[in-house]
Amino acid sequence: MTTPAAAAAAAATAASTRANSLSRIFSSSSPVISPPKRSPKTKRAPTPTPTPKPPAADAGSIADEKPPKPVGAQPAAKAESNAKHKLPKPLGIILKALIRQRDPDKLVSDFVQASTVSSRFRDRHRVFEVAVSRLNSLGRQDGIEAIIEAQMPFLETSAEGFAARLIRLYGRASMPSHAAATFHKLPAQHKSTMTFNSVLSAYADAGDFDGLTAAFQEIPATHPSIVPTVYSYNVLIHALCQKPDISAALDAVHLMEKHGIPPDIITFNTLLNGFCNNGRVHEAETVWEMIKERNLEPDAKCYNAKLRGLVAEGRIDDAAAVLERLEKDGPKPDTVSYNELIRGYCKAGRLQEAKKLYDDLVKNECTPNKGTYETLLPQLLQAGELDCALTYCYKIFSDKRNLRVECGVLQDVVNALVDVSRVEEAAKIVVLGRKKYYPRKGLRMPDRTKDSELRAETDEEEAISEEEECEVEHETEK
Known part of the structure; x- marks a missing residue:
C-alpha cells in the first residue's frame, strides 16, 4: 500500500517533470509573475474597516516566493457577529442602490459594509461585477482592491467558488498580479485546481498572456496537489x-x-x-x-475558423463552397458561419450575394445578430439602398433579444435618410431607438434637420436615466 509520504513524493516528482517539460515549450524569455503594483495615487476610497493590502513581494518567481499566511483566519461567522450593524434595509433595495451609485467612494464604503454583514449579499455575483466594472472604468483600482480585500475574512468558511470568483474579478479589472497574490493568500483548502484555473482566466481576461504562461509553469510546481x-x-x-x-x-x-x-x-x-x-x-x-x-x-466553430481564414485570404468562392457543404451535410452552420461569408461578400463588393445570404440565414433557422447588421448596414448605405437599410433597422428594434447594434451605425442611417429629405422616417428610427434605451447623445436627429419642431419632438423622447438603464440590464441578465 502506498504511504502518504510516498504519494506526496510522487506528486512532487510529477510536478517537477511537468515544469521541465513546459520549460522546453515556452520561450526562455517568458517572465515570472510579477507582484502586484501599487494602485495609482488616486483619491483613496474610504472603507469602514481596515483591510489588508497585497504583500510587497520582491521580483522573484512564484517558485522562490514564500506564500503569505492566509488572511482567512477570522471565521466568517465571527466577522459577521462583530459587525456593528445588520443590513439597514431589505437586500433588494440595497442591491438596487449600489447598482445605481455613481459616487465611487460611496460605492466602495456601502459595498464593504453590506458585504461584511450579509452572506446573502456576498452570494450576489452580479453586484460584484457591476461594482468592479464601474470602479475600473473610473480608474479606481484602489476601490476594487478595497472591495475584494474586505471579503478575505470570509474565505475560511466560504465555498471554493467564492474564492474563484474573487480572483476572476481582478482579471476583469485587468489586475492579474493581484489575482495571483490573492491565490497565495487563500486558506489551504482553497488552493486547488479550480482557483488555479481562475488565476489563468484572470491573466487571460487581462490579456497578459506572458503572465499566464508563467503562472501555468510556476503554480503547479509549488503546489504539487494542483493538476x-x-x-x-x-x-x-x-x-x-x-x-x-x-x-x-x-x-x-x-x-x-x-x-x-x-x-x-x-x-x-x-x-x-x-x-x-x-x-x-x-x-x-x-x-x-x-x-x-x-x-x-x-463542430460549426471549427468550420467557422476555416471560413474566417478563407475570407481573410480573399477566397470567397471557396468559403461559399464550405458553407454550402455544411448546409447539406452538417454540422449545421450557425449565425457566425453566415456572418463570416457575409463579411467576405461585402469586402469583395458583392452586396447582392450578401443580402441573399442574410435571407438564407433566416431561412435556415439562424438568427441575425449585431455582427450581421453592423456588417450589412454600412454597405447598404454606401450603395444607396436606404429602403433595405430601413427594413433592417426595423428588424433590429423588433428583435426581442434587445440587440445592441452600435449606436453610430444607426446614426449613419438616420443621417442618410435626412440627407434625402426622408425626415419623418429618420425621426421614427430615433424614437424607436429611445425606446430601446439608446442615449440621446448617441442617436438623435442631426442639427441640420430643417424641421426644428420635429427635431425638438424627438429630443423630448428622453432615454431612461443611466441608473434605470443599469437596473434594466441587471434584470434582463438574471
Missing part, C-alpha cells in the same frame, strides 16, 4: 496562440496528452482560430489532421 485540467490547457493554448510563433501551442497539445489529458474539440477550435487569425490557413490543415486522428467530430 492542470483540459480547461487549464485550453486557456494556456489560447495564450500561446497569441505569440508570434504559435507552434508552441501544438507542443502543448502533445504535452497534455503525455500527462494523460486528452484534448477536446475546444482545444482544436482554439488552435484553428490561432492559425487562421494569423493568416496560416494552409498550416491549419495540420490541426484538421489531428482532429481526424483522435476521432473527434468537428
